[in-house]
Structure formats: structure tokens, C-alpha cells
Amino acid sequence: MKDIAERAGVSASTVCRALSSNPQIPETTRKRIKQVAETMGYRPDPLLSAFASRRRGRSRESDITTIAYLTNFSQRDEWRDNPFYAKCHAGAAKRLKDMGYKLEHFWLGEKGMTAARLSKILYSRGILGLFMAPIQEVRQHIDMDWEHFSSVTVGYSFMTPNLHRSAPHHFHGMQEALRQVFAAGYERVGLCLFGETSRRVDDLWLSAALVANERRHEINGKKRKMKVARYLFNDETLHSAPEWCQRNKLQVVISDNLVVMHELQAAGINVPGDVDFATLNWEAEHPEISGVDQRPGDVAASAMDMMIGAIQRGERGVPEVPLTTMVEGVWHPGQSLLLA
Template identity: 30%
Template structure:
């Protein structure tokens, strides 16, 4: 008589059968295409059907297969990009070309155009003020052209509320100049940029490091540069020391002299090349008397040491965020706005010199 079989102790239990789109479609009484669109929150499917399908999928324990998703994305990337649609870059300045002082915003726009092309989109630059467009006419124009993805560039006036109905668009803003609408943000990691500049200056022996920003620059960055700077510098300072100067434009010698004589820095981080040039015009020898680091991409040669905020990469990242929203059919104001930060890089220049050991305080 044969012996009864003994279960293998090492045998693994059978895997539960994976729930498919067809399984959900059968229960929901619809097609698997409708299920696929509903689970991706596609606007072509009614809200009632989307809610019904999502509830059934949750009850059945449906989970997307990440490997199939990765394979699909790989196949897309290996194909030559073809233009799928257009995205729009909204320039909130008065002119279609950004002023020289704000050339970095143009770098952001160019990065966005480049990345959009790689993903099969064209990028349409629109300057509503220069073109005489109201928020309503801008909205109608985008609707007529079928443009759903929107990148809102920086506003010329910081902490501005821009009133525009974005309920049917996938939108992201670049930088912190807009206080509303509360969209997802792509920006430079400005607190980390301050920390990077401080670290490089300390490596060169500087100990009394100051920061000089215009009020407009400080507000445009929503205090992120200054906050990052104070977080790194204040713990090592004496009581009563004021390591920063936030000035009202135009920057003048009296503002500078009063702060400089009181704090006596051996290095300063400033919010733009114009401020660095102004300090030199006040009779300060750079770098003999004072090392100077600039925030922002410098186009006029290698004299200035600067922290490059990677504006081109910020523009590219803004496209990635918007395209991701389009793929997920996310429109309108996000429930929880997120901020995507891009790191800076240090660019050495002769405006910074190493402090001799005898000068270190």
C-alpha cells in the first residue's frame, strides 16, 4: 500500500491570482479600456463611472503592475519622440523677452523648451501683457488650441496673487514670486545654495561672512536664501551681530557703509552681479579687502565666484512635473502643493581669495 504523501515543508504557498483590468471590467459591466481610463482619472470618463470603477478595483484588491508600467515607459523612451501636443510657458512680465536683469528666467524657459521637445511636445511662449490678453482670453486661447499643460513663469513683482481659473489645466509655477494660485512649484534649493556658498568660503578661511540682498530679491525668493544663510551663520556669531543687509533700491554707499563698518565682514554673499559691482564702486577692493560671491548665473566672464542655481535644469524639471500631471490627468489646484527643488553648483572665480591664517578671526 503506497505511503500517503507528506507535504513539503519548504514548498511555497501558491501566489494569489492577480486582479486584472478585465476582471474589474467584468464586475463593473464595462470595457477594460474604460476601466484603464477611469483608474487614470481620465476626464473622458464621467465622474460617476470613475468613482464606481475605483471603488470596485479597491474592493477587489487591484494593484497596478510596476513591471508592466516600467516596460511601457521603456518602450516609449526607445521610440523617436513625435509631437503629441503643446505646452505653454506663461511669461508674466511686460515684454516677450525677459529683461537682462532677469536673464535667468529666459534660461529656465529655454530649458523647458528643450525638455518638452525631448518628450514630444512643443512649447508655446505666451506673454499676456505684451499681447493684450486678459485671463479670460488667455483661457479661451488655450482651450481653442487644446493646450492643457501650463508652466507659469516668475512674476516681476514678488508675492503677487495672479487671478486665473486653472480648474481644467495641469499647471506648475517656477519660483516663489507668486503667492497665489497655490500650484506645485519647481525652484532652486535656495537654502542649500546659501549653505553651499558658506561652506566654500569657510574652506578658504573666511569666518565673518555676510549677506547683502535687495528687498525685492529677498521677497522674490520668499526668504529662502536669507533663511538658509541665517541657519548656518547665526549660531557662531556674537550677541548683537547683524550679518545681513536687506536694502531698498537703489543701493547706495550710505546703506553699505553703515552696515559694513558695524559688522566688518571678510566675505559677503550678494543677490546679483549688480550688487557686486556696486560694492566695488563704493571703493571696496575685491577680493583684497573683501571676498564676494554672487547668487545667479554670471554671463560676463570668470571674475566673479558664483552659485549657479541651474536655471536651465529648473526649466527642464518644470516640464517633467507638468507632463507627469497630464499623464495622471491631474488638473486644477492640487490638494497638497509640492515643491521640487533643484540643487546649485559652485563656480570658482577670482572675486574670492583664501584668507591667510593671520587674518582669520
């Protein structure tokens, strides 16, 4: 404001009143000062503006430091049953609290709710940040009025429009899992994924397995070209996983969750023992299972860093250059790999 005042030949207080459209400043002066400000690239900080308004007693408690957490599952709190999503929410809420913000959940499935109506609600409350949670229907388009918000998402289920996003480094995570099992001496390795989950991670786990099939790996001290067997299943074909495993004479199965392990055990296969197991979505609640911790809390915290930066820079709408931040996973050894 001091720079604008110097350029316009007025006081800083006059600039302040002109930019807030104070009628005490003549309209011609207001227009001239606003034009100078626009030429100089001035953008108000919404957080400071809200704070100043509250201190002057000119506004009620503002929602400008509220970040909307938008979900679109069939049930309001269905996402809480997914450990990855629940930890994403917790990680985002903690990071925002540390930075002076708060996270508030909004559900598009509320009776009578539409994307357009919710956009108006958020905008009227002065909410600037929109955290688009992973969605139930992969690649579904949600027609929010994006131009009003600084928006981010987590993972790859929500792709239209293409927002800034934070995600686990799925490709590296799969590579690390393969390095661990190959180094332990496993030679017959299988990747068994729920097909819809593979789409949710943009097929990056599958891509890493395909690349691994073209590389030579050190197995028991020797460089060898290995083949990773692959099986994508759905609810109707999950029961065939044990037969696929036995047909390929697998020593270890890598999967995205524990459903496959339980299916093998239900078929009379000892896991570990007959077949060992590793997961690409390790959880502290199951330390006995070897696998890659995707660090969902850190993934969401990283997304919040991106959002707060965009808010403070005054960046709204669908980004012209969408950015993706990838968070490296961490390998956790467990008793499910007997050779390790």
C-alpha cells in the same frame, strides 16, 4: 477598455465607440458603459486620444502637446533680459522637446488680454499644460481658470494659487556658500541682497544666514560662533552698501547678483582685494566669480517632469496637496575669493 468591456458584457470596440459618444451605439448602452467606466475610475489619456483622432483623419493638428509658458511682465520679452529666467525657459523647452512636447509663450500684457480670455484661448486650442513663469510683482494673484489645466511654476514669486513648483534649494545654497567662505578662513562675512529678490526666494537665503548666526563654524581650525552681517537694499539705498561694508569691516560679501560688487568698485573698494566676493546666482558667463550655480535649466526641466506627470494622470486644477521639488545648487570656485 478591455476591463470595462468585460464588466459591461460588451466588446472593446463597443466600449470605444460608447465613450466617444458614437451615435451608432444606443443611448442607453452608452450611458451604462460610461457609468461602468466611471465606477472603475477610467480616465482617457488625452495624448493617445489626440493621436488616434489625427490618425483617423478626424481632427486637425492638435495643440494638446503644447505647453503654455505664461508671463506677466510689463513688456512681452522683458523676462529674456534676466539670465535666470531665460535659462529656465531654455531648460523647459529642451525637456519638453525630448518628451515630444513643445513650449509656446503667451503674454498676459497683450492688448485686450485678460486671464479669463487667455484661459478660453488655451482651453479652446486643447492646451492642457500651463507653465506659470516667475512674475514681476511678487505674490500677485492671477485669476486663470486653473481647473482646465495641469499647472506648475518655478520659484516663489508666484504663490497664489499655490501650484506645484520647482525651485533651487536656496537654503542649502546659502549654507554651502557660507561653508566655503568659512573654510577658506574668512571671519567677517556680509550678506547683501536686493530686498525684492529676497522676497522672490521666500527669504530662504536670509533665513539660512540667520540660522548660521546660531551655529559654531570651523574657522582656521577652530570652532567659533560667527555673525553674518546683513543688508537688504532697494534702488534708493544701494549706494549705502559700500559704507555698510566698511562699517562692518567685512572681508567678503555674498550677494544675489553682481550689482553690489560693481557698487563697491565704483566707491573705490578693490573687489577682490580690499573685499572679496561671492554670488548666490553664479553664471557661466562670469567664471571668475565664485558662487553657487542655481542650475535654472534643471529647475525648469524638473517642473516640466511634474507637469507631464500631472497631464498623463489627468490631474487638473489647483492641487489639493501642492508639491515643491528643490534642485541642489553647485559651488564654483573663482578668482573673486582670494583666500580660497
